[in-house]
Structure formats: structure tokens, C-alpha cells
Amino acid sequence: MRGRIIGFDVGGSNIRAANYTSDGRICIKRICDSVIGDKSGLLGTIRNLVKNPDNYFKGDIYSFGLPGPVHDQTLLRAPPLELNEPISASELEDLLDGTVVFNNDVNNAALSELNLGAGIKHDLSSFFLLTLSSGIGGALVLNNKVCNEFPCEFGHTVVERNELKANKCSCGNFGCWGGQASGYGILKMAQRELGSSEIVTGRRIELRRTEDIFQLAGDETNREGFISSALIRGIRDYNAQGIGNIVNVFGEIPIVIMGGLGLNQFERIIPGKEDIARYTINPVPNVLRSELGDDGGLLGAYIYARGLRNEP
Numbered sequence: 001m002r003g004r005i006i007g008f009d010v011g012g013s014n015i016r017a018a019n020y021t022s023d024g025r026i027c028i029k030r031i032c033d034s035v036i037g038d039k040s041g042l043l044g045t046i047r048n049l050v051k052n053p054d055n056y057f058k059g060d061i062y063s064f065g066l067p068g069p070v071h072d073q074t075l076l077r078a079p080p081l082e083l084n085e086p087i088s089a090s091e092l093e094d095l096l097d098g099t100v101v102f103n104n105d106v107n108n109a110a111l112s113e114l115n116l117g118a119g120i121k122h123d124l125s126s127f128f129l130l131t132l133s134s135g136i137g138g139a140l141v142l143n144n145k146v147c148n149e150f151p152c153e154f155g156h157t158v159v160e161r162n163e164l165k166a167n168k169c170s171c172g173n174f175g176c177w178g179g180q181a182s183g184y185g186i187l188k189m190a191q192r193e194l195g196s197s198e199i200v201t202g203r204r205i206e207l208r209r210t211e212d213i214f215q216l217a218g219d220e221t222n223r224e225g226f227i228s229s230a231l232i233r234g235i236r237d238y239n240a241q242g243i244g245n246i247v248n249v250f251g252e253i254p255i256v257i258m259g260g261l262g263l264n265q266f267e268r269i270i271p272g273k274e275d276i277a278r279y280t281i282n283p284v285p286n287v288l289r290s291e292l293g294d295d296g297g298l299l300g301a302y303i304y305a306r307g308l309r310n311e312p
């Protein structure tokens with residue numbers, strides 16, 4: 001397999017596309033809104049990016065990071081996209097006139113972290129990559145290898161059993177870590193709690209983005225700020241339990257945080273070692289932030305395609 005690689009990182013909020021320099025750095029990147037619950041709409045959006053007259057994203061090999069389990073080059077389902085039907089790489093090959101390769105998005109992010117991020121900067125050959133964004137995902141890297149064979153669905157461990165507080169998760173269960181402490185979960189809880197506060201104060205707060213809650217929490221002199229701060233302390237505790245579960249399974253290997261929510265709000269939502277220790281018997285490892293920002297998935301898509309091309 002030879003030729004020009006185009007990378008895609010498809011998530012619940014955005015679709016990112018990139019082309020690359022010959023040594024794998026991102027050259028041109030485009031971000032558009034994701035398409036939810038509409039397979040043909042999603043494929044059409046991808047096709048339009050490739051077939052755009054500017055030809056920025058026309059290539060020979062299209063490498064996709066996708067938010068769900070990938071088996072034999074088929075995406076089996078994608079809860080963040082509200083898709084329950086499979087999509088095969090060959091379906092997209094017909095549409096894009098090129099070779100298409102699929103990988104799970106978090107596994108692509110782990111590839112980039114290993115080859116370009118913490119793997120290099122902190123000289124780590126083993127770590128757990130934890131992505132906190134519109135959902136919560138994870139991937140295990142052991143001895144310089146991304147362990148694709150483990151689903152690592154820690155985001156679907158239940159951390160909230162109180163039915164007044166538990167959100168319905170994309171998996172159908174209630175109170176999952178990813179349904180509570182993801183961007184989606186935080187927004188949902190804040191809307192519920194500030195909605196009931198409105199009955200007392202008469203003030204209506206419009207919440208559209210997760211960041212709005214972090215902004216409100218900056219001012220505890222009013223009721224809304226007080227509620228938002230308490231909510232963020234609760235999120236930090238969910239994260240302590242979730243990370244504690246990871247440490248219970250994998251022991252003292254470092255944890256690297258990726259994803260927009262995790263990176264932008266690291267200081268406020270990532271618990272300290274003593275908080276995580278309340279949920280685990282094992283020594284708590286270092287919890288580090290990724291250096292790759294939002295580009296981890298796109299950089300990993302390139303590395304994955306290059307690996308499949310058997311080039312050094």
C-alpha cells in the first residue's frame with residue numbers, strides 16, 4: 001500500500017480531517033460538525049470533504065479513527081454517533097475511490113501518544129491512555145504495543161447508583177462513569193440541578209456548553225456558582241473512582257489524560273493521588289496530561305496507516 005495518506009478522526013462532536021507532510025506532521029486540518037444518528041448523512045459528509053474541489057483531502061489511503069469497536073475493518077456500532085448498524089471499510093472505498101483503513105479512535109490516540117507524546121517525552125513503554133471528552137474512553141499500551149484486544153470500557157463502569165442523579169448512558173445503562181463525568185454528563189447534570197434552582201431564585205440560566213458550568217463555578221457568591229462548584233467536586237470524585245478502577249486492574253502504570261475536557265479542565269476535574277487512593281488497593285501511579293492536544297487522533301490515524309503499509 002503506497003501513496004498519499006489522509007487521516008480522519010470521527011467523534012460525537014466533530015469530524016476532523018488532515019493531510020500530512022512526508023514525515024507525518026499535520027499539514028492542513030479541517031474540523032466540521034459530526035453527524036448523529038444518520039449513517040448516509042455521515043458518509044456523505046466524509047465524501048464531501050474528500051471530493052471538495054480544493055482537493056486538500058484527496059488521497060490514496062484514507063485512515064479513519066472511529067468511536068466504537070472495529071473488527072475485521074468493520075465498525076460494529078458507534079454509540080456516540082447513535083449508530084447501531086455496522087459500516088465496513090469497503091463501503092467507503094466505493095465512495096472515496098481509494099484504500100480505506102479503520103481503527104478504533106482511542107487506539108489511534110494511543111498510537112500517537114506512544115510514538116510522539118508521553119512515550120517519547122516521559123520515556124514510557126507502558127501506560128493507560130484515558131480520554132475525557134464528550135465520552136470517556138481508554139486504551140492500554142504495554143511494552144510499546146497498543147493492546148487492541150482489550151476493550152478497556154472503563155467509561156461504562158457504574159459510578160452513580162442514586163437514581164435521582166444517574167444519567168442514562170449511550171450504552172443504555174444508568175450511572176456509567178462516561179454518562180456522568182463526560183462533557184455530555186456534566187451538562188446534563190447541571191441542566192437538571194440549575195433547573196431546580198430556578199424554582200428558588202427565579203433566575204433562568206441557559207447552559208449550552210460544558211465550559212459554561214466551569215465559568216459559573218468561578219463565582220461562589222451566588223447560588224448558581226455554588227451549585228456548579230459542588231457539581232465539579234462531584235465530577236472529580238467520579239473521576240477518582242473511575243481512575244481507581246483502572247489502577248485496581250492495571251496497577252502502577254502511569255495514566256495519560258487526553259481529550260478536550262480532560263486537557264482544558266485538568267486542574268479542576270483530575271483528582272490528586274490521595275483522592276484516587278480511596279478507591280484502590282494498589283499504589284496510585286502518576287497521572288499526566290497529553291502533550292498532543294486535540295491532534296492525537298489525527299496523528300495516530302497516520303501512524304496506523306503507515307504501520308499497515310509496512311514502512312519503517
Ligand SMILES: [Zn+2]
Nearest residue numbers: 156169171176
Ligand atoms: Zn454506559
